[in-house]
Amino acid sequence: MSGEAKLDILTRINRAQARQQEPFARVPVRPSARPRGEVVEQFAEYAAEYRANVVRVPAAQLAGAVRDRLALLGSGRVAIPGDLPAGWLPPEWPFTPDEPGVTDLTAVQSVVTGCAVAIAETGTVVLDHGAGQGRRALTLVPDHHICVVWEAQVVDSVPEAVAHLRESVVRGQPLTWISGPSATSDIELSRVEGVHGPRVLDLLLVREA
């Protein structure tokens, strides 16, 4: 029975621990001292090395860039989180706001979302599935993910990003860290994009006015 097992395990642990505790101090998160431009540049470069398509756009041209990417892939059915800012999207294009339990994600070709934070050190975007990011399945099942990253969202290091995400985690939100599209190297170590996740990841890196 589980209660008994718990007691047993805890007893064994406590018996094993009759000893001095190591002093332990965490290294504080050091904020980046690098110029912003450099940090953003590195994010773009590293994300592209992971075969994400990085498109840099001024804020005024974001909707146009979304249209270009969708047109390029010939995506007919495009889903978005219900609360995605309308200004990000080309007005003439048909978008389906995602409704959990209703939307058939297997029939969706592309999806457009925002993100919570992006990391220069690794070329990673992080979704905390808060505003403008939708539920987890939305960016998983369709084959093409367009992710909007504002330059202000790019941080330099992993510890900075983790500190930034603390509130979401404490609130209980799930997180998805994405570095390039889905990939495998399981067959003779040759890299193949897309086994189960989206095969195409577009990052629209937006310069604020």
Added chain:
Amino acid sequence: MSAGGIKPARTFQQAAKVTLANPQMRRNLRHATTVIREKRERAVAELLDWEALRDEGAAVKDHVMARLSEYLLDLESAVKARGGHVHWARDAAEARGIVAGIAEGHGAREVIKVKSISTDEIELNAALSERGIHAIETDLAELIVQLAEDRPSHILVPAIHRNRAEIRDLFRRKLGAELLTDEPKALAEAARLYLREKFLTTKVAVSGANFAVAESGTVCVVESEGNGRMCVTMPDVLISVMGIEKVVPTWQDLAVFMRLLPRSSTAERMNPYTSFWSGVTPGDGPQEFHLVLLDNGRTDVLADEVGRQTLRCIRCSACLNVCPVYERAGGHAYGSVYPGPIGAILTPQLLHLEDKNANTLPWASSLCGACYDACPVKINIPEVLLYLRGKITEEKPLSVEAVAFKTAAWVMSEPHRFEGAIRLARTGQGPLVRNGAIHALPGMLGGWTDTRDLPAFPPQTFREWWRKRPAPQVRGDDGNAQTSEGEPVAPERTDDRGPV
């Protein structure tokens, strides 16, 4: 047969005889480990504070080990507060029973699984199958291994011993896939089609966990393909099995491990996907979540002063990729789901040094120390190997091995004795050397040269050279360290790590 278990069916020496006779496997492995090793060097060099980071990783883990019960209780209450269930399992059988019970409770005939060594450790698939539940592995390599009724040979790339032609034949036979080519792309597509339907229709999923955060109840799965995301997102019920040592105190602590793990493991700056979840999230993902906390010998490892550091392991597989013994013998020779240097110390300890086959594993090492240098959490694997050898031989009084070990320990414990022994060996080796190598050692040392040649002892040892070397001059004109002859003492670095 499902992949799994930690009880070797044979001694390492017996198993290695078989694997050493498989040249295909050796070639594949050598290629894989060489590629990953070189890439890893570059990935690690990018982080300026790598050594400090390793210390931090080790310190967090040691701190956890010192207060393990406290953090496990915190984790339990955080997961429960978020609507999850927590189960405690003393051993493999108990863990299997818990998982099977939950699956049965939902009437599941099939469950989907994301690659997890802890579920292999408890031989979950076989147990489920006894109860009529089929576990489908969704990681591409694990699927290959499962379809081939084989065992994984590497923690990270479990099917590295199979080539593309074998995989194509397998998919034709088992998945009925009409494959025209053996291109990895085509093979991956066949797997995608087969598994996608499973992801969308299966109600119960099983995963492992790379880390779990005590303060927030957040569980984490690190992966590349998206099968992990699928398993932790699409089904109604999610069951995660984790070793009790995987808990970390705070969310911020994950910053350390999310830097150490991918670079040590796949030699990437970051793996493509990492999923974090805390209990259940209304309207998003599984609405029923179970966390199984597994002991299965870990508390005994914890109780051992020297062996305890083994529990720092984050299963990155860096030690496998640098190990000369692993590279030749291959993962299967270790007879356990934990292969390579980490397996050589973890497996016998999990079995309380009672399994006579597992007890041969601490000898599956040349003690070259490469594993210790590579380990991101600084587990002193050679130290634990020697320690375990000592403990195991103590129980076999006066065997040849014991005598040899005790002599070696006595010789190695004092530098002058060690040097003396080498000098002795040099004088004595004359008749044995052919083409600069020793091909067969006499007497009880013969076992060593059965499967390998030994390089002849050099005319001068490093220590002797060091004592007699010309006095170095610290800096040359160009600022590089130089010897008095003007030769650089180390090859010039191309990275920006600065002086080492």
